[in-house]
């Protein structure tokens with residue numbers, strides 16, 4: 405099952421640094437490490453050594469660390485050679501490892517071995533990559549929780565309940581003459597109802613975890629000249645988008661990663677939505693609609709002086725996103741007497757001015773709250789990926805279908821729906837393995853991980 409080569413790679417980031425690490429994993433790791441260090445390596449003992457090339461010349465001096473299988477990251481014998489963080493030194497060390505029988509590791513191959521050796525499940529291996537890539541403290545904490553198995557344990561608990569239900573249904577199929585009631589049908593329905601509730605709760609938390617990992621994806625929409633690009637610039641703190649008083653200035657989508665109080669979100673500026681326009685502008689509007697389909701949030705920008713203008717086209721487009729935040733921009737141009745122009749907008753619409761900065765603090769607060777989800781949900785949150793959310797959705801759909809079939813006493817169809825639901829859960833932790841799925845996940849890792 406396992407590729408028994410010994411693999412080697414530089415485990416520290418590219419470029420110069422105080423310390424750089426070359427990592428070896430596999431059955432030959434210890435012998436190769438000892439060959440380079442010129443001394444015996446004892447498990448979990450730091451050994452100071454001169455690392456030498458084939459001619460006995462010193463490549464560098466440093467520390468060799470040996471972790472004996474299975475008590476290592478990969479579960480195999482692992483050796484780490486810690487040298488000065490010079491790319492030239494580290495490349496020579498990897499070359500020397502290869503001359504002594506190792507081969508260069510593929511991206512993510514160390515974590516793949518940890519998975520194959522049962523040290524990590526798939527969701528945990530992905531959490532390693534998420535932790536390394538985490539851009540803020542919350543994302544890092546959430547990745548730690550996923551790495552510790554918080555997410556996996558909940559998946560496994562639901563998968564176990566699903567397995568019990570499958571066994572029950574398969575057994576009932578074998579006793580086709582008995583009515584389902586006598587075979588514990590009502591109890592099974594009750595169990596599945598509890599499982600469905602647990603699955604829905606996990607799906608919500610995973611969606612939240614997906615946002616923690618990827619950041620909130622917020623699309624700015626509104627009629628031409630409402631001040632969408634001005635707002636993007638104000639939030640980004642720089643002149644990212646072109647602003648003019650010509651309606652139809654923005655044509656293409658413009659993405660900008662923005663950090664608000666340590667929370668990351670992606671803002672997307674779009675072409676103003678209106679009837680007509682030239683071919684370029686119409687393509688811009690089409691892209692705006694498509695972007696909204698993928699968004700977590702639509703930031704609807706209207707002109708505070710006349711919120712009704714162009715509002716309808718924007719409202720129907722904004723419905724493509726699961727959440728909306730309404731802004732009445734150009735509040736600086738409202739009459740001093742405080743009379744508010746009427747227009748059919750939600751009561752929690754914020755008055756802002758991209759020009760003077762008025763209302764932007766309140767907007768920051770709203771965006772931060774939306775990006776984090778509600779405060780309570782951030783406690784105990786774990787990172788998740790779109791792949792996980794998709795699998796949980798399919799599992800939930802399968803379960804709904806299975807319960808319907810059971811209610812109709814179509815046991816064969818119920819069994820099949822439960823199997824699909826169970827398989828979908830298995831994809832998350834890798835208990836059900838499709839090899840192309842594995843290849844896809846691990847190849848997105850970087851080398852040395």
Ligand SMILES: Nc1nc2c(ncn2[C@@H]2O[C@H](COP(=O)(O)OP(=O)(O)OP(=O)(O)O)[C@@H](O)[C@H]2O)c(=O)[nH]1
Nearest residue numbers: 628629630631632633634652653654676734758759
């Ligand atoms: N007074 C005032 N003017 C603003 C404000 N925001 C934007 N403007 C002006 O409104 C005009 C249009 O601003 P843009 O940011 O280009 O508007 P837009 O919604 O991106 O326009 P399109 O890309 O053409 O759809 C410019 O002249 C801005 O200077 C504001 O808060 N107050």
Ligand SMILES: [K+]
Nearest residue numbers: 629648650653
């Ligand atoms: K404009």
Ligand SMILES: [Mg+2]
Nearest residue numbers: 632633653654
């Ligand atoms: Mg614009």
